[in-house]
Amino acid sequence: MNGMSLFATLVHALGTSTKTNDKLDALVDYFGEASPHDKIWVIALFSGRRPKRAVTSTLLAAWCREKANLSQWLFEECYHTVGDLAETIALLLPEIKRGINPHSLSYYLEKLIDLSQNSEAEKKSFILESWEQLNRQEKFVFNKLITGGFRIGVSQQIMVQALARTVSLETSLIAHRISGKWDPMTTAFEELLGGELASTDDSKPYPFFLSYALEQLPEELGLHEEWQAEWKWDGIRGQLIKRNDKLFVWSRGEELITDKFPEYNALLNILPNGIVIDGEIMPSRDGQPLPFALLQTRIGRKNVTRKQLLEAPVSFFAYDLLEIEGHDIRSFSLSDRRKNLDAIVKSVNHPALLVSRIIDFNNWNDLKILRDRSRENGAEGLMLKRMSSTYQVGRKRGDWWKWKIDPLTIDAVLVYAQKGHGRRSNLYTDYTFAVKDGDKLVTFTKAYSGLTDKEFAQVDAFVKNNSLEKFGPVRTVKPSLVFEIAFEGIAASARHKSGVALRFPRMLRWRHDKNVDEINTLEDLKRMLEIYGK
Missing domain, CATH: 1.10.3260.10 (DNA ligase, ATP-dependent, N-terminal domain)
Incomplete structure (x- = not known):
């Protein structure tokens, strides 16, 4: 072949x-x-x-x-x-x-x-x-x-496991060697996996350690004294690297984004060499996090204006240290890595680099109370990390957990539908939803996840049998299917007719028990904006 x-x-x-x-x-x-x-x-x-x-x-x-x-x-x-x-x-x-x-x-x-x-x-x-x-x-x-439309359900972890079966290397080594800045036009397979690039590329990041959602009671994790709690920030996960007097910033999606955040240039002359810090890129002012919506005004822009720098200043909220003085310390315990990190951030003493503070708690019940106040602190919930844990590769169960607060929800009606992609390209699975504004319906968000395959097939059949108009690939449908929409945050938006934008919207459930007269209103959304928006 x-x-x-x-x-x-x-x-x-x-x-x-x-x-x-x-x-x-x-x-x-x-x-x-x-x-x-x-x-x-x-x-x-x-x-x-x-x-x-x-x-x-x-x-x-x-x-x-x-x-x-x-x-x-x-x-x-x-x-x-x-x-x-x-x-x-x-x-x-x-x-x-x-x-x-x-x-x-x-x-x-x-x-x-x-x-x-x-x-x-x-x-x-x-x-x-x-x-x-x-x-x-x-x-x-x-x-x-x-x-460029590939949407294939293959995680980098699966690819790394497949490579490990064909070459004599551990998955952690492979994950590190295929990360960073390299060009498939000029890089040989043997060179990439052989490690030559890893030793010469000052910009090369480490594979990120990812957490699982906590689905059990925190008490089931054992003694609370063995765990470190931090706020789970709503930003861009990143690594801040300084080697050989050069500074690099990587996103978790392995995009080199140094030029997009000129605030970090000030750290070049004050950070020590041979250092890699894991943390969150976040808008902040006076050491306090600002809504993610402000960061979105800068994402995707080739050039950041002075006005944007003033309106959406960015800091790096550090929570882990992976390399110090050029030595990989991922095998150290979290508590030891954290001591080194705290000392570095303190010595740098610059608003572009802040430490993500550890939350003190006396028992699991105290932590539950603090978790309920996450939104007041600009967070999505808590991170729970075993203090003895090493920094691993990819998503692993056992040592790092994200304990998010319950999402915000609102009931809305489906008004537009479009076909999906990949294996769903023959089904209407991308939906636009509306809330009531007096006698009118006002669209406010799109969502395409959260339903089962059976439910998607049922909605697809409804769309095909109840289309009112079509605009290219989009169908206007009879407004009668009600869904509960879940989302992580809400912000004011001049780009949307409703005046609001949602963070991570998805369908929580299909409300068969409700009709269109019982959906929420635009006023309900605006009240949520007053309470939870910033």
Whole structure:
């Protein structure tokens, strides 16, 4: 099997399986058979290092219509039915009978990268030629590579486990070596996993240690004296690194974001070398956290204005130390790491670097009372960490728990629906909800998670049978299905008709017991904004 066929088979297996072990086996099979250069690209793709888009969706659709001899209205009807551009094009283009395609995954990706500087005619020539070389499944994957629309349920942890089965390395080493700043165009598979880059890349972060949600009573964790409690902040998880007189800031999504937060430049000359701090990037003023909505005004902007710096100042709330004087101390206990961290933050004494304070409590019941006051402190709840714990890799049970407060909720009615992505591309699963404002309905949020597969199928059937209008892929539906919407926070927003924006909205449950006359009002939302917004 050639490289592109092998990758298309992998994508199909990952996209159609819901079992972790099946996905793991598919990745192990792939890494055991693929070429080293294709393997490095799969690691890059599945860890967020995707090439920049070389061709627009508009051009792809136009070239597909021309190739398949379709009118624009018919193509758009097909697109709205399928719900995914890459899949629509793969289905509409004629299936070509051919021999084995000799090209690899890396060939197509690197051609697409080179193509970004070429003329439209050259781009069209390569795309049409490629469509003729690929079977339907390969075309779908090729189109996804162009549009950047991969949504495959593969965590980096599963990929690391698969690599560990094919190379003689521990998962913690692999996770560290594939992190950071490296280029699949110029990095060899053996070089990446061999550790050469880890020893020469000053910017390389460590894999993050992630917590599980606490689902039992805290008393079941044992003696409270063995645990450290902190506020669970609502920010961007990050690592602050200084090595060889250079400063780097990484997000948990492995994006190098140093330039987005110029406040941290002041730390370059006062932090010691050989240091890696884990913490939360958060808007703050006078040492106090501000709402996450303020941070959103800066996310995604290439250049941060002086006005934004004044309105949404940012600090790094530190809660762990992973490296000191160039030595990896993740194997130290949390209590020892924390002592070193406290000493460093105290010596730096700068508002851009704050320590996330430890919460004193005498028993579990005291901590429950403090947890109920989380929103007053600008937090989502508490973090519970075993003081003897090492800093591990990925999501592990036992030592770190997040104990979040109950979400805010409001009842709303479904008014718009759109088809989902991936395995839900044939179902209406992306919804817009409204509350009452007098005799009118006012939209205020979107949500696409929280229901079971059976419930999504039932709502999909309702949408198809009760559509009132359609605007491209969006359907207006009869306002009768009521849902309880859960969310973590609420903020004022001039960009939304309702005047509010929700943090992490999702469907908590389908309220079969309520009708549209019983939903909440816009006034209810504004009251919540007064109480919980900042």
